[in-house]
Amino acid sequence: MGTEFVQLSLSPILIGICAAVACALPGNFLLLRRQALLGDAVSHVVLPGIVVGFLLTGTVSAGPMMLGAMASALLAVLLIETVRRLGRVEPGAAMGTVFTSMFAAGVLLLETTGASGVHLDVEHALMGNLESLIWFDATGWGSLLDPAALAALPPELFRMALAMTAAILFLAVLRRPLVASTFDEGFARATGQRPSLLSLGLVALSAASAVTAFQAVGAIIVIAMFVVPPATARLLTDRLWTQVGLSAVIAALAAILGYVLAGYGPLWLGGQHSVSAAGMIAVVSGLGLLLAAAFGPRRHRREALPEA
Amino acid sequence: MNAVGRFPESLPALADSPLAVRGLSASYGGKPAVIDADVTIVPGTLSAIVGPNGAGKSTLMKAVLGLVPRQTGDVTVFGQPLTRMRHRLAYVPQRASVDWDFPVRVLDVAMMGLHRELGLLGRVRPHHRARAEAALDRTGTLDLARRQIGQLSGGQQQRVFLARALAQGADLFLLDEPFAGVDAATEATIMSVLKSLRDEGKSVVCVHHDLSTVADYFDRLLLLNRRVLAEGPVDLVLTDRNLQATYGGRLSVAQLAAIR
Numbered sequence: 001m002g003t004e005f006v007q008l009s010l011s012p013i014l015i016g017i018c019a020a021v022a023c024a025l026p027g028n029f030l031l032l033r034r035q036a037l038l039g040d041a042v043s044h045v046v047l048p049g050i051v052v053g054f055l056l057t058g059t060v061s062a063g064p065m066m067l068g069a070m071a072s073a074l075l076a077v078l079l080i081e082t083v084r085r086l087g088r089v090e091p092g093a094a095m096g097t098v099f100t101s102m103f104a105a106g107v108l109l110l111e112t113t114g115a116s117g118v119h120l121d122v123e124h125a126l127m128g129n130l131e132s133l134i135w136f137d138a139t140g141w142g143s144l145l146d147p148a149a150l151a152a153l154p155p156e157l158f159r160m161a162l163a164m165t166a167a168i169l170f171l172a173v174l175r176r177p178l179v180a181s182t183f184d185e186g187f188a189r190a191t192g193q194r195p196s197l198l199s200l201g202l203v204a205l206s207a208a209s210a211v212t213a214f215q216a217v218g219a220i221i222v223i224a225m226f227v228v229p230p231a232t233a234r235l236l237t238d239r240l241w242t243q244v245g246l247s248a249v250i251a252a253l254a255a256i257l258g259y260v261l262a263g264y265g266p267l268w269l270g271g272q273h274s275v276s277a278a279g280m281i282a283v284v285s286g287l288g289l290l291l292a293a294a295f296g297p298r299r300h301r302r303e304a305l306p307e308a
Numbered sequence: 309m310n311a312v313g314r315f316p317e318s319l320p321a322l323a324d325s326p327l328a329v330r331g332l333s334a335s336y337g338g339k340p341a342v343i344d345a346d347v348t349i350v351p352g353t354l355s356a357i358v359g360p361n362g363a364g365k366s367t368l369m370k371a372v373l374g375l376v377p378r379q380t381g382d383v384t385v386f387g388q389p390l391t392r393m394r395h396r397l398a399y400v401p402q403r404a405s406v407d408w409d410f411p412v413r414v415l416d417v418a419m420m421g422l423h424r425e426l427g428l429l430g431r432v433r434p435h436h437r438a439r440a441e442a443a444l445d446r447t448g449t450l451d452l453a454r455r456q457i458g459q460l461s462g463g464q465q466q467r468v469f470l471a472r473a474l475a476q477g478a479d480l481f482l483l484d485e486p487f488a489g490v491d492a493a494t495e496a497t498i499m500s501v502l503k504s505l506r507d508e509g510k511s512v513v514c515v516h517h518d519l520s521t522v523a524d525y526f527d528r529l530l531l532l533n534r535r536v537l538a539e540g541p542v543d544l545v546l547t548d549r550n551l552q553a554t555y556g557g558r559l560s561v562a563q564l565a566a567i568r
Binding site for chain 1: 370395399406410411416417423426427428429456482
């Protein structure tokens with residue numbers, strides 16, 4: 001656990017933790033609002049935005065692509081709400097319609113404009129590139145106190161930490177209206193709270209988390225972390241804020257364990273190469289959900305009590 | 309004037325009415341559900357909105373609250389626009405409108421009635437908790453305060469919904485089908501709470517479907533079948549003629565006899 005760990009593993013693990021927590025926190029409320037697939041939707045709809053960002057600037061740098069992705073995500077959120085209201089369909093159906101259409105539009109755009117010739121490959125987007133986010137300038141644990149070395153940390157770490165902080169602040173400040181309107185939107189509106197505004201805010205926050213994480217670690221982690229840690233935590237408790245806290249812990253554990261297992265697991269088993277960290281993180285969290293579903297204390301809806 | 313029977317002599321001045329609705333029309337799923345409805349609630353009374361299925365009872369209540377859009381019509385609450393009087397109004401939605409598997413406890417739901425006092429970041433102080441607990445006590449659910457809401461029976465859940473409204477400390481209560489699918493004990497408990505609210509001078513309006521209990525439970529009655537067909541003191545409005553007009557002549561003689 002020396003220089004090599006700090007150089008190669010510390011920053012991917014930290015980025016993985018931040019990405020997992022930034023997605024899992026809003027995921028709790030999306031799950032309770034039956035919008036859990038939003039992370040999935042967002043990670044698909046950003047494609048046309050990324051392509052347009054590339055076409056407008058001609059570079060594959062992160063800035064314009066992030067902006068394009070954000071714009072795409074916001075457009076998708078508005079379209080989903082519009083389809084849901086005008087079409088009077090379930091949120092899941094509205095998301096399915098919008099995200100497949102926009103993803104398909106992105107693919108067409110990619111093909112017809114020649115952007116596909118450049119390095120905008122889909123596999124990269126899917127698997128992410130967690131292992132490559134190394135801290136090259138580090139010389140050991142001491143580098144954590146060295147401003148010059150710290151400045152050379154991958155920029156994804158700062159972005160992801162910012163997204164995680166935004167998620168924590170959003171939940172902390174808006175916790176009461178968030179719970180009240182998620183539980184009973186009619187009551188929240190009748191009492192003059194603004195559930196539609198809050199709903200839009202939650203979705204925008206989720207989109208921001210998803211785009212940031214998508215860009216840093218790929219779609220698999222985003223999709224898994226929005227749904228799996230909250231669903232696992234829900235099986236372990238009947239208290240909402242316990243669930244939110246547990247989901248963050250589960251997400252962070254999955255990130256650490258998944259990264260370590262991907263890097264060293266195959267070697268322990270006598271293999272030659274490590275496997276995708278993003279894939280392993282998602283698999284580990286899935287196994288956690290399986291355990292919770294089999295043994296979690298709240299996996300059954302309990303029978304109603306006899307009348308008091 | 310679209311009503312068969314109206315009794316204006318008993319109506320308060322509009323500015324004094326806890327809830328006054330004029331010319332309200334609203335649609336539901338593209339079809340007109342409520343047409344040109346006038347409602348005037350009298351302070352300190354228990355009022356029922358009654359009509360057949362699909363008559364627009366819930367839509368009327370939701371349109372009053374702004375939960376479904378109004379096409380036309382004005383609503384005043386204590387003589388003011390609704391947006392300035394929301395703090396004096398409590399709403400109890402239909403129990404089936406929420407997911408009772410939601411991971412909160414009974415006390416948490418009652419505390420939601422205190423959102424105005426607590427604000428975004430205000431600390432929960434003992435007097436807040438005491439108010440939520442008093443509301444639960446009044447509906448006979450205080451001993452369930454630490455239970456997850458999914459563990460409760462339908463009747464207990466309905467009482468918790470009422471407790472959340474009580475915790476708001478409102479002067480006007482709007483309840484959507486508070487007796488739907490509840491046990492007899494719950495019905496009696498809810499009714500005694502509503503009567504005690506009325507006796508404190510508060511005004512209560514219920515969407516109600518059970519004609520056989522209307523005369524026992526309520527002081528005033530509004531008959532609705534998309535249009536308001538009659539509004540006034542229950543003993544004056546609850547006539548065969550009004551009921552047949554409201555229910556399109558579908559009530560039998562025996563049914564009518566059972567009502568009064």
